[in-house]
Amino acid sequence: MDINLFDFHLPSECIAQKPLKNRQDSKMMVVNRNNDTIEHKNFCDIIDYLNKDDVLVLNNTRVISARIKGINIESNGKMEMLLVRNVKDNIWEIMCKPGKRALIGKKFLFGDGKLEIEIIDIKDDGNRIAEFKFNGNIYEILNEIGEVPLPPYIKEKLNDSERYQTVYSDKIGSIAAPTAGLHFTDNLLNEIKLKGIKIVYITLHVGLGTFMPVKVNDLNEHKMHSEYYEIKKEVVDIINVAKKNGNRVISVGTTTMRTLETVASKSDDGLLFESYGYTDIFIKPGYNFKIVDSLITNFHLPKSTLLILISAFYDRNKILDAYSEAILNGYRFFSFGDSMFII
Incomplete structure (x- = not known):
C-alpha cells in the first residue's frame, strides 16, 4: 500500500500551538462507523456516548524532562541532548x-555537575548510547535540570509543563504524551465512574517514533519503532470479562490501542493476558482488531x-473525508488539538 494514500493538506494555522484553558473544552468529532455519520460535539459530551459496563482504557505513562542542555567538559562547548530511552541501569x-x-569517549556536564554523560557508542541511525553518572534519583535530577520535550510542530513555549501530562500520568518513561488523554479532567473521570463505566490503566512509554512520518513509499517496508509496555492481571481480567459479556472496550489513544492489540495478537483466543515487554506492532488497513471496539484519539499528521x-x-x-470536514470546521490538530471519538 502506497504511503501517499494517507497524505492530505493541512493549513499551518490548524496546528494547535497551546492547550486550551480548560482541558475538557476541546471539540470532539464523533464518527459512527455503523451508519457513517459525523457529529460535532465538545469533549465534555463524551459521557453521553459511554454506557454502563463499558471499559475505558487509558495509558498512565508520564513524560520525563528529557531535553537537557550542558557543556563539553574539555572544550566548554554547548551541547543539547534528548533522552530517547533507558537501555538498562544507567545506560x-x-x-x-x-x-x-558527541564522539565516543567525550564527556558532558549538565546542571552544574549534577549529571555527567559519557558517549560510549554510536548507533547506525546516529543516536548515541551513553553512560549517566549522578548521585540520587535520575528522574528527580532531570526534573531539576531539564525540560519536557514538546513535538517539533509546537513552536510556542509552554508555561506549565503539566499541561503536556495527563491528569492520571503516573509511570515515568515517555518522551511524548499520550495526547488523546490530555482532554480528561479529574472531575470528568469521576463523572464517568459514577455512570458505571469501568476505568483501567495500561502503560506504554511513548517514543520519538510517534512524530516520525513514514519515509518509504510501500508500507510493507516501514520498520515500526519499538516501545515498552505493561498490562497487569487486574486490568486483563476486567477487559476479558467485558469482551465475553459483549460490553465495549474503549481505547483512549493509539498507544493504548497498540498495547491491547499487541497482547491479544500473542494469545490463542484473542483475549488478553498479563504481559510486559516491547512492541513494534504496525497496524494498517487489513488488520483484524481483537480487543478495541471504540477509539478516542486526536487528529494526526499526514503520512x-x-x-x-x-x-x-x-x-x-x-x-480523510472526516479530516477535511474537521479543517472546514476549525478543529485544532495534533498534540494540543481537538479529539475524535470513533464508535
Whole structure:
C-alpha cells in the first residue's frame, strides 16, 4: 500500500500551538462507523456516548524532562541532548545536538555537575548510547535540570509543563504524551465512574517514533519503532470479562490501542493476558482488531503511522473525508488539538 494514500493538506494555522484553558473544552468529532455519520460535539459530551459496563482504557505513562542542555567538559562547548530511552541501569539512548561533537569517549556536564554523560557508542541511525553518572534519583535530577520535550510542530513555549501530562500520568518513561488523554479532567473521570463505566490503566512509554512520518513509499517496508509496555492481571481480567459479556472496550489513544492489540495478537483466543515487554506492532488497513471496539484519539499528521492506524480501524477514505470536514470546521490538530471519538 502506497504511503501517499494517507497524505492530505493541512493549513499551518490548524496546528494547535497551546492547550486550551480548560482541558475538557476541546471539540470532539464523533464518527459512527455503523451508519457513517459525523457529529460535532465538545469533549465534555463524551459521557453521553459511554454506557454502563463499558471499559475505558487509558495509558498512565508520564513524560520525563528529557531535553537537557550542558557543556563539553574539555572544550566548554554547548551541547543539547534528548533522552530517547533507558537501555538498562544507567545506560541511555540519546540524541545529541550538535552530533559531530558527541564522539565516543567525550564527556558532558549538565546542571552544574549534577549529571555527567559519557558517549560510549554510536548507533547506525546516529543516536548515541551513553553512560549517566549522578548521585540520587535520575528522574528527580532531570526534573531539576531539564525540560519536557514538546513535538517539533509546537513552536510556542509552554508555561506549565503539566499541561503536556495527563491528569492520571503516573509511570515515568515517555518522551511524548499520550495526547488523546490530555482532554480528561479529574472531575470528568469521576463523572464517568459514577455512570458505571469501568476505568483501567495500561502503560506504554511513548517514543520519538510517534512524530516520525513514514519515509518509504510501500508500507510493507516501514520498520515500526519499538516501545515498552505493561498490562497487569487486574486490568486483563476486567477487559476479558467485558469482551465475553459483549460490553465495549474503549481505547483512549493509539498507544493504548497498540498495547491491547499487541497482547491479544500473542494469545490463542484473542483475549488478553498479563504481559510486559516491547512492541513494534504496525497496524494498517487489513488488520483484524481483537480487543478495541471504540477509539478516542486526536487528529494526526499526514503520512503518519497513527493516521494509518485509525484508517485501519474505520476506512481510509472516510477518515480523510472526516479530516477535511474537521479543517472546514476549525478543529485544532495534533498534540494540543481537538479529539475524535470513533464508535
